[in-house]
Amino acid sequence: MYKRILLAADGSENAVRAAKEAIKIASCDSETVIEVVFVADFEKSKSDVLHSTSSEALNLERRKKISKIEQLLKDSKVNYKVNILHGAPGPEIVKYANEQQVNLVVIGSRGLNGLQEMVLGSVSHKVMKRVNCPALIVK
Amino acid sequence: MQSLKQQWFGNVRGDILSGIVVALALIPEAIAFSIIAGVDPMVGLYASFTMAVIIAFAGGRPGMISAATGAMALVMVPLVREYGLQYLFAATLLTGVIQIIFGYLKIAKLMKFIPNAVMIGFVNSLAILIFMAQVPHFIGISTMTYVFVGVTLILVYTLPRFIKVIPAPLIAIILLTIVAIFSGVDLRTIGDLGTITQTLPSFIIPDVPFNLETLQIIFPFSLSLAIVGLVESLLTAQIVDDMTGTESNKNQEARGQGIANIVTGFFGGMAGCAMIGQSVINVKSGGRGRLSTLIAGLFLMFLILVLGELVVKIPMPVLVGIMIMVCIGTFDWTSFKYLAKAPRTDAIVMLTTVIIVVWTHDLSKGVIAGVVLSAIFFVVKISILKIQQDGSRYIVNGQLFFASTDSFVDYFKYNDITSKSIQIDFSNSRIWDDSGVGALVKVEDLLREKGIQVDVIELDAPSKKIISKLQGMSSSH
Numbered sequence: 001m002y003k004r005i006l007l008a009a010d011g012s013e014n015a016v017r018a019a020k021e022a023i024k025i026a027s028c029d030s031e032t033v034i035e036v037v038f039v040a041d042f043e044k045s046k047s048d049v050l051h052s053t054s055s056e057a058l059n060l061e062r063r064k065k066i067s068k069i070e071q072l073l074k075d076s077k078v079n080y081k082v083n084i085l086h087g088a089p090g091p092e093i094v095k096y097a098n099e100q101q102v103n104l105v106v107i108g109s110r111g112l113n114g115l116q117e118m119v120l121g122s123v124s125h126k127v128m129k130r131v132n133c134p135a136l137i138v139k
Numbered sequence: 140m141q142s143l144k145q146q147w148f149g150n151v152r153g154d155i156l157s158g159i160v161v162a163l164a165l166i167p168e169a170i171a172f173s174i175i176a177g178v179d180p181m182v183g184l185y186a187s188f189t190m191a192v193i194i195a196f197a198g199g200r201p202g203m204i205s206a207a208t209g210a211m212a213l214v215m216v217p218l219v220r221e222y223g224l225q226y227l228f229a230a231t232l233l234t235g236v237i238q239i240i241f242g243y244l245k246i247a248k249l250m251k252f253i254p255n256a257v258m259i260g261f262v263n264s265l266a267i268l269i270f271m272a273q274v275p276h277f278i279g280i281s282t283m284t285y286v287f288v289g290v291t292l293i294l295v296y297t298l299p300r301f302i303k304v305i306p307a308p309l310i311a312i313i314l315l316t317i318v319a320i321f322s323g324v325d326l327r328t329i330g331d332l333g334t335i336t337q338t339l340p341s342f343i344i345p346d347v348p349f350n351l352e353t354l355q356i357i358f359p360f361s362l363s364l365a366i367v368g369l370v371e372s373l374l375t376a377q378i379v380d381d382m383t384g385t386e387s388n389k390n391q392e393a394r395g396q397g398i399a400n401i402v403t404g405f406f407g408g409m410a411g412c413a414m415i416g417q418s419v420i421n422v423k424s425g426g427r428g429r430l431s432t433l434i435a436g437l438f439l440m441f442l443i444l445v446l447g448e449l450v451v452k453i454p455m456p457v458l459v460g461i462m463i464m465v466c467i468g469t470f471d472w473t474s475f476k477y478l479a480k481a482p483r484t485d486a487i488v489m490l491t492t493v494i495i496v497v498w499t500h501d502l503s504k505g506v507i508a509g510v511v512l513s514a515i516f517f518v519v520k521i522s523i524l525k526i527q528q529d530g531s532r533y534i535v536n537g538q539l540f541f542a543s544t545d546s547f548v549d550y551f552k553y554n555d556i557t558s559k560s561i562q563i564d565f566s567n568s569r570i571w572d573d574s575g576v577g578a579l580v581k582v583e584d585l586l587r588e589k590g591i592q593v594d595v596i597e598l599d600a601p602s603k604k605i606i607s608k609l610q611g612m613s614s615s616h
Contacts (some may be wrong), residue, residue: 001168045382047473048261048414054251055380058243 001031002103007036007080008093008127011065014108018138022106025136026078032124034073034080037096038066039089041077059084097131105135141385145305150427164306164420165191166450169207170329171462173249175272176212176409177219178227179333179354180450183207184443185340186408191436193399196411198375200431202419205399208437209269209465210367210408210502216402226357228345230402232362233354238369238397247389250373256485257509258491259471262415264505265371266470267497269462277459284456286304287315291460306420308352308461312453319454329458330451337438337447340406346468354614363503366395368412370506372396375413382422388561416468454493456532484516508519518542524568526550531558540571551582556591566597576609 007022009015018064019036026032040048040062052058063070073080085092097105107124128135141149173183187206191494194205219227268447277288283332291311298307319326347353376387392413400410421431426429471477478486496505524546525536539547563582570576579595586593598606 040381042382042419044260046378046419047471049374049381050262050379050471051255051473051477053255055377058381084384086382 002032004102004104005032005034006093006097006100006102006105008089008105008107008123009038009069010089010108010123010136012037012108012110014110014138015066016068016108018071018106018108018136019072021136021138023076023078023104025104027076030079032079034130035100035102036069036080036082037068037085037093038062038082039085039087039092040071041089044068045086046054047119047133052121056066063137083111090123093123093127094130098109098129099134101133103133105131105133108134109137109139141201143426147429150425150539151430152516153425154428154431155434156422157421158426158431159213159278159438160304161307161417161421161431161435162438162442163309165204165206165417165435166442167308167312167453167461168209168417168465169456169459170450170453171273171465172209172212173301173409174209174276174332174458175269176215177225178224180329181334182337182409182463183212183336183585185406185441186403186411188436188440189340189403189406190399191432191439193402194395195429195433195436197391197395197398198429198432199388199393199395200379200413201387202418202422202427202431203372203375203379203387203392203413204414204432205372205396206417207409207411208368208371209272210265210371211364211412213265213268213272213500214367214502215360215409216362216500226353227409228343228404228407229347229353230360231408231410232345232401233357234368234410234510235397235400235402235404237361237365238400239394240397241365241369241382242390242392242394242397246369246388246393247373250370250389253370253506253510254485254488254513255338256481257492257506257514258313258370259474260489260496260509261370261374261490261502261506262469262471263474264493264496265502268465268500268502269469270466271497273459273462273466276455280327281325282317283326287319287326287454287456288460288463291315291457293464295461295464298380303589306449308464311461312457315457316449316453317558318432319457320452326454326456327446328451328455329453332455335443335447335450337444339444340408342405343407345404363501365412366503366506367501367592368393368396368400368410369577370457370502371415372413375415375418378415379422382419383427398555410443416465418587428570438496452563457500484513484520488513488516532562532564534564534566535568537568538571539568539578541574544574547578548581548585551585556586556589559590560592560593561586562596564597565595565599565602568602569599570602570605573607573609576606579606580610 005022007019022034028033048058107127109124110122124137169183169187170180190205215227248395254393277284283529294311373389376392380387386616491512492505492509496502521538522542524543527534583593
């Protein structure tokens with residue numbers, strides 16, 4: 001089955017539902033690894049740095065956003081690793097998926113920023129159009 | 140940390156392209172900041188050239204952009220107004236010297252003592268001041284001025300949706316300058332406020348008397364400039380660190396800023412520092428290495444040499460529109476949420492920093508006031524000392540030091556203690572200084588007078604050490 005699954009996480013409820021689906025697929029094969037990707041958005045970097053006491057505190061803050069997903073993965077005993085990337089969320093996920101040649105991308109249908117999505121088109125839409133592997137969009 | 144070769148040539152293609160983008164975005168800002176400082180646009184442009192080129196070699200954060208900045212321009216306004224340009228060059232040299240000294244004194248460590256609230260106040264007041272500096276250039280001049288400012292703003296916010304490669308401010312400048320020239324509307328231009336000379340900067344020695352009086356004039360400005368420059372540069376370095384997921388050498392950056400400012404002073408430029416906005420543009424455009432900063436500086440100078448005579452035709456309202464965009468980008472819009480959610484004291488520190496900067500027009504004064512205020516709040520917070528009674532045992536909660544001795548002594552002075560023998564439990568406390576030891580001795584004496592037997596228990600090792608040290612001292616007298 002799918003050896004490497006990219007799970008896009010942004011701290012939203014949809015990402016948690018996406019994680020549950022990724023776990024279902026990963027449970028079929030003990031060799032499957034779920035690669036959780038969290039993208040620290042360039043646009044938020046300035047205010048993130050201003051509002052955190054140190055780079056360690058900021059890193060912890062970001063890990064907290066995906067802690068619910070990490071807990072789910074831990075409990076379901078699937079293989080996983082966590083990557084925090086930096087950039088624009090859509091393109092960064094696509095770049096990772098294509099460069100790392102993952103076998104499947106799992107992503108929530110809408111993330112945290114509802115308004116931006118209406119104006120600019122959603123991250124999940126961009127990812128689906130541009131990745132070279134199958135993509136699973138979770139409602 | 141990457142090797143020097145990596146820092147220079149690890150990302151050649153990305154660095155060249157982003158350097159060009161930054162050079163284009165830098166020109167309007169360098170001109171606008173010169174106008175704020177009250178000097179010719181060339182002073183800011185030369186500064187941006189030398190700052191960028193020197194910091195590419197001497198800096199500690201590859202990919203960060205340094206040039207003439209608004210924060211520094213604001214500090215130098217009174218110096219330029221009262222003493223003139225030559226004193227600004229001299230002050231720029233001295234700023235560099237101070238920054239190099241700070242760099243060797245490991246200033247980066249000290250920067251950790253500047254709380255978030257002060258840094259948020261710093262960027263917010265910077266945004267407010269740059270905006271205020273634009274007001275005289277567009278309020279109450281003419282209807283067309285408002286129209287051009289408005290159109291510029293619309294362009295810079297909508298164009299990036301469609302054109303991503305060329306910076307939107309540049310497109311707005313070209314488009315609206317052409318419109319202004321051909322429609323013949325009466326607008327003030329950059330040429331009305333200064334001249335552009337199409338020559339490379341040349342080496343000069345500031346034409347000031349080299350004596351104590353000059354030093355007395357420039358030193359306060361240089362010290363403020365050095366502080367402001369390092370605060371903004373090290374904040375920017377943190378942001379670039381975060382965006383690129385890499386680390387940087389902050390003390391080397393401080394020394395590099397100093398070297399760049401010294402060179403800038405000798406080549407007829409105004410003191411500069413790292414720029415948050417331009418560095419973010421650089422990283423977003425793919426810049427990562429030292430080469431991007433070097434290209435930004437070189438290409439900026441090239442553009443001025445080639446296009447200088449066109450630059451003077453840029454209408455002021457267009458430049459004002461771009462600067463309003465810079466202010467909006469600089470302001471930390473999450474501050475409003477922060478004010479509502481953060482601890483009261485942090486909110487007060489942030490607002491105090493903003494108020495003092497806007498009042499004095501000097502960012503360094505705001506930073507110092509903010510740091511002092513938050514230090515006071517910190518002392519007040521940790522000086523809260525509570526005592527809890529459990530039978531004949533009195534448990535001390537909190538730190539016993541000069542600021543908390545009153546509440547410690549008063550508790551035993553005014554509370555009726557009925558038992559003939561009590562224990563004071565220090566398991567949740569520590570004694571920090573001679574005042575703390577003195578307070579404990581005072582309480583023991585006080586209770587002994589009332590005929591109460593006192594046992595001090597559960598003292599930790601550092602507290603015991605300070606007691607024995609100080610009591611040993613007093614007994615030797």
